[in-house]
Amino acid sequence: MKRSSSNLLKTSRAALAALCAGAGAGLVPALAQSVAGPVTYRLDPNHTFVTFEVMHFGTSTLRGRIGPVNGEVTVDRAARTGDLRLRIPVATLSTGSRALDARLREPDLLATAEYPEAYFVATTFRFDAAGGVKEVRGEFTLRGVGEPLSLVARSFACRQDAMLERQVCGGDFEGALKRSRFGATMGLPFVGDDVHLVVQVEAIAP
Amino acid sequence: MTKFSLLAVAAALGFAASAHAESATYAIDPSHTFATFEIGHFGTSTNRGRFNKTSGTVTLDKAAKTGALDVTVDTTSLDTGTAAFTKHISSDEILNVAANPTAKLVANKFVFNGDKVAEIDGNLTLNGKTNPVVLKAQNFNCYMNPMVKREVCGGDFDATIVRSQYGVSYGLNYGFPDNVHLVIQVEAVKQ
Numbered sequence: 001m002k003r004s005s006s007n008l009l010k011t012s013r014a015a016l017a018a019l020c021a022g023a024g025a026g027l028v029p030a031l032a033q034s035v036a037g038p039v040t041y042r043l044d045p046n047h048t049f050v051t052f053e054v055m056h057f058g059t060s061t062l063r064g065r066i067g068p069v070n071g072e073v074t075v076d077r078a079a080r081t082g083d084l085r086l087r088i089p090v091a092t093l094s095t096g097s098r099a100l101d102a103r104l105r106e107p108d109l110l111a112t113a114e115y116p117e118a119y120f121v122a123t124t125f126r127f128d129a130a131g132g133v134k135e136v137r138g139e140f141t142l143r144g145v146g147e148p149l150s151l152v153a154r155s156f157a158c159r160q161d162a163m164l165e166r167q168v169c170g171g172d173f174e175g176a177l178k179r180s181r182f183g184a185t186m187g188l189p190f191v192g193d194d195v196h197l198v199v200q201v202e203a204i205a206p
Numbered sequence: 207m208t209k210f211s212l213l214a215v216a217a218a219l220g221f222a223a224s225a226h227a228e229s230a231t232y233a234i235d236p237s238h239t240f241a242t243f244e245i246g247h248f249g250t251s252t253n254r255g256r257f258n259k260t261s262g263t264v265t266l267d268k269a270a271k272t273g274a275l276d277v278t279v280d281t282t283s284l285d286t287g288t289a290a291f292t293k294h295i296s297s298d299e300i301l302n303v304a305a306n307p308t309a310k311l312v313a314n315k316f317v318f319n320g321d322k323v324a325e326i327d328g329n330l331t332l333n334g335k336t337n338p339v340v341l342k343a344q345n346f347n348c349y350m351n352p353m354v355k356r357e358v359c360g361g362d363f364d365a366t367i368v369r370s371q372y373g374v375s376y377g378l379n380y381g382f383p384d385n386v387h388l389v390i391q392v393e394a395v396k397q
Binding site for chain 2: 046047049051055056057058059060061062063065067068094095096097099100155157158159161168169170171172190200201202
């Protein structure tokens, strides 16, 4: 992490300089990059995180961040199909409170010793008229239990990234699940059953 | 007891309760109080960072519908999930946390909607500069917490600030937005 950290800092500065010089950070319409056949994008772990939100005693929203998330997504814009297979490192969860993190990792909640990763396999993609991703649907597996999950785009855009000299597509997605369906029942009903997922994702074209 | 006398007793109790209502002090619960910022990333996705350490006190008078707070955020506790991003935001190019290790929110105007806090108007000091800020409640509630056996009040608040007003102008000319969305979870324990 340390090595890539300093590289990231250097490259992001270079990118900013390039942008400043007028290389252009403008968004490109998704279809402008449309090519025949499927394209596989690599997730950018620096900009791909899952945040879960759950209501605490009907009062405030408890949040935890999971990630960075690595993975790949394949999109065929012409055919309007896609394929996403994510391994989500649940054991990296971070709420800002070490005590809460430790509690959440226990067997009656996220059981991270036995199930350090969650999985999202989505093969149903919905696109808008411009070719942007509107929704991905598939199966989410947590604590070894698979349930259907839909992630809906709150925003989605592609840009030509000046630093990477590649197209980058991504956005903010949201989904909802009931933790009890996955057997994570501790604290019900004082800590809510409804879990709201907020997903930041960016993916880099080859 | 007749219905009438029950009502009379209830009214008398209600009167007594409000007559004796006083402002109570609540201490911020650091394990359920976090400020998160959200800022757009090249029009594509939203970058987030969370401050892990917050402390302070809130006074609340539910009968008089008034309140005040004095909360300090440890800016050195920033946590974005990416070491390089955390380091850069903490640097003197952006939040300069070495020179300004705390941010402060001081407010003495609470707006109520019924018995719930709906809005907090105060002053935010960030990067050594102070500007007025209005926090809107998305949720507000008080409950008896079975673990600490005390009343806990809290909620979810948000606000949009203009970072250049705090002297945080890095990257504005590269397309990083000036508007930053603050998302705040807060719970405070009655003392």
